[in-house]
Amino acid sequence: MNPATAxxxxxxxxxxxxxxxxxxxxxxxxxxxxxxxxxRQRWSDVAILVxxxxxxxxxxxxxxxxxxLPTASTAPGWWEAPLRRLGAVFAPLLLAFAVLMPxxxxxxxxxxxxxxxxxxxxxxxxxxxxxxxxxxxxxxxNIVVGLAGLLDLGYVAFYAVGAxxxxxxxxxxxxxxxxxxxxxGILAAFWGILLGFPVLRLRGDYLAxxxxxxxxxxxxxxxxxxxxTGGPNGISGIPRPTFFGxxxxxxxxxxxxxxxxxxxxxxxxxxxxxxxLILGLAxxxxxxxxxxxxxxxxxxWEALREDEIACRALGINxxxxxxxxFAIGAMFGGFAGAxxxxxxxxxxxxxxxxxxxxxxxxxxxxxxxxxxxGVAVAALVMIGGFELFRDLQEWRMLVxxxxxxxxxxxxxxxxxASRTPTVTLSGRKRAISGxxxxxxHG
Amino acid sequence: MPxxxxxxxxxxxxxxxxxxxxxxxxxxxxxxxxxxxxxNGISLGMIYGLIAVGYTMVYGIIGMINxxxxxxxxxxxxxxxxxxxxxxxxxxLEGPAALLLVLAISMAITALYGWTVERxxxxxxxxxxxxxxxxxxxxxxxxxxxxxxxxQGARVKPIEPVLSGGIEIARFGEEIVSISWIRITIxxxxxxxxxxxxxxxxxxxxxxxxxxxxxxxxxxxxxxIDTDRTISLTFVIGAALAAVAGSMYLLFYGVIDFxxxxxxxxxxxxxxxxxxxxxxxxxxxxxxxIGLIETAWQAYAPQHLTPYKDVAAFSxxxxxxxxxxxxxxxxxxxxxx
Numbered sequence: 215m216n217p218a219t220a221x222x223x224x225x226x227x228x229x230x231x232x233x234x235x236x237x238x239x240x241x242x243x244x245x246x247x248x249x250x251x252x253x254r255q256r257w258s259d260v261a262i263l264v265x266x267x268x269x270x271x272x273x274x275x276x277x278x279x280x281x282x283l284p285t286a287s288t289a290p291g292w293w294e295a296p297l298r299r300l301g302a303v304f305a306p307l308l309l310a311f312a313v314l315m316p317x318x319x320x321x322x323x324x325x326x327x328x329x330x331x332x333x334x335x336x337x338x339x340x341x342x343x344x345x346x347x348x349x350x351x352x353x354x355x356n357i358v359v360g361l362a363g364l365l366d367l368g369y370v371a372f373y374a375v376g377a378x379x380x381x382x383x384x385x386x387x388x389x390x391x392x393x394x395x396x397x398x399g400i401l402a403a404f405w406g407i408l409l410g411f412p413v414l415r416l417r418g419d420y421l422a423x424x425x426x427x428x429x430x431x432x433x434x435x436x437x438x439x440x441x442x443t444g445g446p447n448g449i450s451g452i453p454r455p456t457f458f459g460x461x462x463x464x465x466x467x468x469x470x471x472x473x474x475x476x477x478x479x480x481x482x483x484x485x486x487x488x489x490x491l492i493l494g495l496a497x498x499x500x501x502x503x504x505x506x507x508x509x510x511x512x513x514x515w516e517a518l519r520e521d522e523i524a525c526r527a528l529g530i531n532x533x534x535x536x537x538x539x540f541a542i543g544a545m546f547g548g549f550a551g552a553x554x555x556x557x558x559x560x561x562x563x564x565x566x567x568x569x570x571x572x573x574x575x576x577x578x579x580x581x582x583x584x585x586x587x588g589v590a591v592a593a594l595v596m597i598g599g600f601e602l603f604r605d606l607q608e609w610r611m612l613v614x615x616x617x618x619x620x621x622x623x624x625x626x627x628x629x630x631a632s633r634t635p636t637v638t639l640s641g642r643k644r645a646i647s648g649x650x651x652x653x654x655h656g
Numbered sequence: 657m658p659x660x661x662x663x664x665x666x667x668x669x670x671x672x673x674x675x676x677x678x679x680x681x682x683x684x685x686x687x688x689x690x691x692x693x694x695x696n697g698i699s700l701g702m703i704y705g706l707i708a709v710g711y712t713m714v715y716g717i718i719g720m721i722n723x724x725x726x727x728x729x730x731x732x733x734x735x736x737x738x739x740x741x742x743x744x745x746x747x748x749l750e751g752p753a754a755l756l757l758v759l760a761i762s763m764a765i766t767a768l769y770g771w772t773v774e775r776x777x778x779x780x781x782x783x784x785x786x787x788x789x790x791x792x793x794x795x796x797x798x799x800x801x802x803x804x805x806x807x808q809g810a811r812v813k814p815i816e817p818v819l820s821g822g823i824e825i826a827r828f829g830e831e832i833v834s835i836s837w838i839r840i841t842i843x844x845x846x847x848x849x850x851x852x853x854x855x856x857x858x859x860x861x862x863x864x865x866x867x868x869x870x871x872x873x874x875x876x877x878x879x880x881i882d883t884d885r886t887i888s889l890t891f892v893i894g895a896a897l898a899a900v901a902g903s904m905y906l907l908f909y910g911v912i913d914f915x916x917x918x919x920x921x922x923x924x925x926x927x928x929x930x931x932x933x934x935x936x937x938x939x940x941x942x943x944x945x946i947g948l949i950e951t952a953w954q955a956y957a958p959q960h961l962t963p964y965k966d967v968a969a970f971s972x973x974x975x976x977x978x979x980x981x982x983x984x985x986x987x988x989x990x991x992x993x
Binding site: 237622 | 720735761786788792795797803925977
């Protein structure tokens with residue numbers, strides 16, 4: 215493209231940007247002290263945005279002119295081959311890092327005057343717990359979206375069911391976390407089946423919208439059924455988890471964790487325990503998924519994702535296949551919810567909005583739908599990124615939305631765009647492009 | 657309007673109206689109350705119908721759910737609000753002329769937003785796997801919502817009533833049923849917009865290309881129709897209608913915030929599905945039904961159940977898709993292997 219046309223093109227973009235931003239950015243509606251609305255003018259912001267649009271378009275044209283870049287690239291990225299070669303090393307390394315991270319929160323006296331100081335603190339551990347929660351949610355949703363190919367936009371509903379199950383059981387009956395955890399999972403799985411049943415016949419984006427509607431229904435019920443769920447005020451005073459019956463207390467009495475093991479009470483004990491708890495739960499999710507993929511059920515899921523009609527023709531029971539995917543995905547969502555409730559000690563419907571579903575879905579999509587390590591890396595990148603931009607408040611959701619569009623436009627198959635088939639005839643497993651993997655037809 | 661109440665998000669204007677119109681406890685069963693609710697339901701349903709048309713047109717042509725359409729509607733409402741303030745405070749323009757100008761400005765700007773969204777988020781994904789545009793649309797929806805939140809602030813924006821008064825249409829003894837000018841404006845504007853759309857779709861070359869694309873996109877392209885342009889213009893028309901809906905919503909409730917697009921969008925989508933996705937009259941019919949059901953729920957459900965009116969709309973969506981997947985006026989889709 216010659217410079218003149220490029221300039222003209224960029225000028226048109228600038229004009230469009232001017233028209234777009236003039237009313238909504240240039241004129242801000244503010245409430246005046248008297249109660250009415252008035253317009254505040256911000257023309258400098260408009261000028262900056264228009265300039266950005268102009269320059270951005272010009273840069274894009276220049277870049278595209280140099281090398282013809284296909285927009286929606288599904289080719290394996292340059293990072294994938296090394297990543298796969300590293301794969302055998304990378305995943306265990308990541309795991310080792312995850313396992314060892316909390317230990318650096320304490321200073322270790324190795325004797326002989328050699329002391330390793332505490333490298334991380336409360337903040338890093340809390341962030342680690344948050345990332346691991348999303349890793350677990352991502353892996354749970356991955357069963358439904360990545361393996362079975364059913365797009366679920368209401369995953370947060372199961373997270374909420376798990377959280378409220380634990381909160382209600384623990385505050386009403388005083389049951390311990392370890393008794394409630396399986397119950398929360400079972401209840402969430404039950405809801406998964408209950409919601410899965412009516413939507414069995416729906417496919418693709420219809421399914422997505424109906425699951426979204428179900429997610430919203432559960433949230434509205436949580437908000438409005440005040441006598442049962444506490445309504446918008448939520449449930450507070452949810453019991454903290456115990457170390458298999460030993461509470462974490464600062465008193466150091468014999469019945470507590472510190473007292474039992476004869477160590478100095480430290481507030482970080484509980485945090486470290488929570489960290490390992492969610493790490494264990496996440497690894498459980500991963501282990502179950504990896505195992506199931508090698509079994510008839512997991513293969514049925516993947517067959518369903520590829521082609522529902524062929525799947526049915528081969529004698530696979532579509533109903534049970536879909537329902538088990540919903541139920542098992544929901545169960546892990548329920549576990550994560552119970553964990554969330556016990557960590558926060560307070561839950562309210564605010565935590566279970568559609569945006570949570572969108573974040574978890576974005577993690578799965580960015581991870582490449584179906585890739586376990588991809589989901590873990592995506593959760594780390596996304597939640598870590600959120601944390602980096604913590605001070606920006608509203609802006610970070612703006613960036614999140616823009617990033618979601620950008621990922622789809624530039625790399626619709628996610629970071630890890632290729633798959634390793636679970637079964638091959640020759641016995642040699644080669645990665646295939648994600649383009650060959652069906653998605654979202656089921 | 658005698659009542660000025662700080663509205664919480666999603667709480668209906670209708671319950672306030674009910675409070676204005678009914679004094680006694682048994683007023684909820686009187687004929688005048690029912691007629692009043694019918695009028696409210698129709699005007700609300702018209703707004704949903706206008707948004708639903710945007711969903712149904714896009715789905716009919718490229719088979720994707722334009723998840724960001726609800727937020728385009730919200731942008732339409734905001735542009736109307738800003739134009740209204742600009743004309744009112746800046747130029748002292750009021751009355752029907754101002755409303756028409758507001759409508760025109762809002763339609764133009766919002767149509768441009770619709771065009772940009774399609775250009776940026778959906779066109780590069782044409783031919784990608786099926787869920788890619790949907791996920792992109794969800795991202796776009798989040799982006800637009802937070803864009804308005806950042807640029808316009810998170811607080812609700814109440815306006816002074818633009819039109820006041822109304823005309824009396826019936827009298828039941830002591831009770832008077834009147835239609836406010838706002839309701840009349842909403843219904844008339846919507847009818848004009850829909851008439852314009854019908855003319856566009858049935859009588860113009862653009863409408864012919866749109867119908868051809870809806871039947872078979874590939875074949876239309878082979879026959880020399882510029883499909884990219886047609887799809888772009890479909891988004892533009894859908895967004896312009898959403899802008900009309902946004903202006904009417906602003907008049908109807910008198911208050912907007914950046915979050916209105918989500919719930920209204922899901923309800924309008926429900927309307928499109930209920931009417932049969934891909935069918936324009938179906939979308940309007942579905943919108944009217946949803947509006948009437950919502951109003952009736954608000955007016956007649958037991959007090960403790962009224963907050964669940966959104967649940968009613970969402971349940972209708974699920975039930976329709978399960979028991980009547982083609983909707984009321986839709987065509988059955990034959991699946992080919």
